[in-house]
Amino acid sequence: MSDKILTTTAGAPVPDNQNSWTAGERGPLLIQDYQLIEKLAHQNRERIPERVVHAKGWGAHGTLKITGDISKYTKAKVFQPGTETPMLARFSTVAGEMGAADAERDVRGFALKFYTEEGNWDLVGNNTPVFFVRDAYKFPDFIHTQKRHPKTNMRSPTAMWDFWSLSPESLHQVTILMSDRGLPQTPMNMNGYGSHTFSFWNDAGERYWVKFHFKTMQGHKHYTNEEADQIIGKTRESYQEALFGGIEKGEFPRWKVQVQIMPEMDAEKTSYNPFDLTKVWPHSDYPPIDVGVMELNRNADNYFAEIENAAFSPSNIVPGIGFSPDKMLQARIFSYADAHRHRLGTHYESIPVNRPKNEVHHYHRDGQMNVYGGIKTGNPDAYYEPNSMNGPVEQPSAKEPPLRIHGDADRYSHRIGNDDYSQVTALFNLFDDGQKARLFANIAAAMSGIPQEIAERQLAHFDKVDPAYGAGVRMARQTMDGREPAISVTPQTPQQAAE
Known part of the structure; x- marks a missing residue:
C-alpha cells in the first residue's frame, strides 16, 4: 500500500476514486x-x-x-x-x-x-x-x-x-x-x-x-x-x-x-x-x-x-x-x-x-469560433431571455417525461453485488474450438512481457468465466514462451469443462 494520499488538484483528499x-x-x-x-x-x-x-x-x-x-x-x-x-x-x-x-x-x-x-x-x-x-x-x-x-x-x-x-x-x-x-x-x-x-x-x-x-x-x-x-x-x-x-x-x-x-x-x-x-x-x-x-x-x-x-x-x-x-x-x-x-x-x-439542416436560434454570445458576429435570434435586440423583442421562445412540447430516480446520494460501489462473469461465460460458449484457440493466442500475445503477478490475477478472472478459458490462455502463454504445457491438453468445450 502506498503512503501517498490521493488529492484533488487543489490538494484536498479524495475519499473515493472508484465510484461516481x-x-x-x-x-x-x-x-x-x-x-x-x-x-x-x-x-x-x-x-x-x-x-x-x-x-x-x-x-x-x-x-x-x-x-x-x-x-x-x-x-x-x-x-x-x-x-x-x-x-x-x-x-x-x-x-x-x-x-x-x-x-x-x-x-x-x-x-x-x-x-x-x-x-x-x-x-x-x-x-x-x-x-x-x-x-x-x-x-x-x-x-x-x-x-x-x-x-x-x-x-x-x-x-x-x-x-x-x-x-x-x-x-x-x-x-x-x-x-x-x-x-x-x-x-x-x-x-x-x-x-x-x-x-x-x-x-x-x-x-x-x-x-x-x-x-x-x-x-x-x-x-x-x-x-x-x-x-x-x-x-x-x-x-x-x-x-x-x-x-x-x-x-x-x-x-x-x-x-x-x-x-x-x-x-x-x-x-x-x-x-x-x-x-x-x-x-x-x-x-x-x-x-x-x-x-x-x-x-x-x-x-x-x-x-x-x-x-x-x-x-x-x-x-x-x-x-x-x-x-x-x-x-x-x-x-x-x-x-x-x-x-x-x-x-x-x-x-x-x-450545422443542423433546420433553422437554429439561440442566445449564445461571442467567444471563439463565432462566425456570425452575434447571437442567432433573428433580432439583434433579443440578446437575452425572456425578452419582449420577439426572440426565440421555449417549446413545451419538446419536454420529455420525468426520469424516475430513487435512493440517497452516495458513492455506491459498482463492483459490490455485480456479476461480471455470467454474460462472459455465455459469450465464451458461443465460440467454436477454432475461435477459442485464436482467442487464447491473441490474449497470450497481448500479455507478452507483463509481470507474472498481473498475469495470474487476470487468469483468475478467466477461470471464473470458464475453467477452459483460463486453461486455454495458460497453454497458449506456455507455447508462446517456448515451454511445453505442464499438462498437454486441447481446449475443452464448456461441457467437458463442467464434467
Whole structure:
C-alpha cells in the first residue's frame, strides 16, 4: 500500500476514486460530483489538437431509411415510417494516434450524425455492445492505460493488463476485443452499437428503454494478428482505402438498423442492471426489432472539413429520444461536447458539417469560433431571455417525461453485488474450438512481457468465466514462451469443462 494520499488538484483528499456520486445505486449522476467533472474536463485537455481518443478515423455521408414502425414507442420524426434522413458516419480506432495503422486490434468507434428536421441526433457508439468500464470515474484511468507510458513513450501492456485485472467489469469487452471480432477487415465488415441504454418516449408521455444495433449487411470478416501484420507492412491506410474506394466504385455499404425495447418498469425486474455498459440485454427477453437500413453512399469532398471537423456528442438528442441513468452515458453527455469546445472552438456546431439542416436560434454570445458576429435570434435586440423583442421562445412540447430516480446520494460501489462473469461465460460458449484457440493466442500475445503477478490475477478472472478459458490462455502463454504445457491438453468445450 502506498503512503501517498490521493488529492484533488487543489490538494484536498479524495475519499473515493472508484465510484461516481449518484442518486440511488443506479444513478443518475450528480453534477455536484466535482471530482468527476474535474477528471473528465482535464482528460479532454490532455492532448491537442487531435482527438484525445478515436484520433484515427474514416467516414462518409449517407442516409437512414425507416421501413419498420416503432411510432408507438417514440415520437421522434426520424423514426416515423417511410422517413429518409441524411447522415454522416465516422469510424475510428480508440487508442491510436492520427498516424496509427488502421488494421490494429482495437475497439472501433461507430459515430453517427443524423440531420433530422427537428435538429441533429448523434449516436456515438462502438462496434461492440459493451465497454471496459461502467462508471465514468474510471474512464480517464482506462484511457491512460491505452496511451503511451510517460517515461518510455511506448504503449504498455503491463499498464493495460494491470488495470483490466483490477477491474473485472472489463472481462466482457476484453473477451470481445481479443476474439475474432476485435480485428475487422474493414469498417463495412463490422456491426455498430449505441452500446448505452437510451430511452424513447411517445406522445402519451410513456418512456421505454432502448438499445440501438447496426448489423452489417456485408458480412463479418476479420483478420488474424498475423494477417494484420502483413497488411500493416503494406499500408497503414487499409480502412480508408476500403471505405473510400468502395464508395467511389458505387459499392455502397449498408447496415440493418434494429432496436431492443424494454418497458420502463422492467428495469426494476431484471437480474442485471440494464443501465450497466458492461452488460447486454438477452435477445430472448428483448428481441431486436427491424427498423430500417443505413447506407453510406457519398465520400467527403474534403476530409478535414467534413470528417476531421465532425463533432459527435450524445448530448445531441431530438424530441422522442432521451437518456437513461447509465453512468457512462451521463458523463459522456458532458465530456463529448466539452471536448469539441476545446478542440474545435466554442461554436463548433457552426462548422458546416456539424450545422443542423433546420433553422437554429439561440442566445449564445461571442467567444471563439463565432462566425456570425452575434447571437442567432433573428433580432439583434433579443440578446437575452425572456425578452419582449420577439426572440426565440421555449417549446413545451419538446419536454420529455420525468426520469424516475430513487435512493440517497452516495458513492455506491459498482463492483459490490455485480456479476461480471455470467454474460462472459455465455459469450465464451458461443465460440467454436477454432475461435477459442485464436482467442487464447491473441490474449497470450497481448500479455507478452507483463509481470507474472498481473498475469495470474487476470487468469483468475478467466477461470471464473470458464475453467477452459483460463486453461486455454495458460497453454497458449506456455507455447508462446517456448515451454511445453505442464499438462498437454486441447481446449475443452464448456461441457467437458463442467464434467
